[in-house]
Amino acid sequence: MPNIKSAKKRVVIAEKARQRNVAGRSKMRTMIKNVIKTVAAGDKEAAKAAFIRAESVLDSSVGKGLIHKNKAARHKSKLSALVKAMG
Numbered sequence: 246m247p248n249i250k251s252a253k254k255r256v257v258i259a260e261k262a263r264q265r266n267v268a269g270r271s272k273m274r275t276m277i278k279n280v281i282k283t284v285a286a287g288d289k290e291a292a293k294a295a296f297i298r299a300e301s302v303l304d305s306s307v308g309k310g311l312i313h314k315n316k317a318a319r320h321k322s323k324l325s326a327l328v329k330a331m332g
Contacts, residue, residue, distance in 0.1 A: 269311050276302045277320060284327045292328050299324060 247253050276299035283292040303317040 266311060269306060269309060273299075273302050273306050273311070277324065280324045281327065284331060287331070289328075289331045292331060296324055296328050 247256060276295070280292060280295045280299050283295045300321055303312075303320055306312050307314045307317045
């Protein structure tokens, strides 16, 4: 445990950031799974809507520095291909 006041503060701030990052990654993964589930269910309109939401969350994750832009592009490409293959 740090003794210096600024180091103690950094521990608190780092923990808050970690919690935010965990929540953001969880939301992103949930959105990706929702697209996959709706594609498996066979509902094309719901799959399109879920893909749009997932795309938005992926883009915001890149903006927040949670994931690299290439990882987001890879996920969007994979999900888009799944949705397009439905019809």
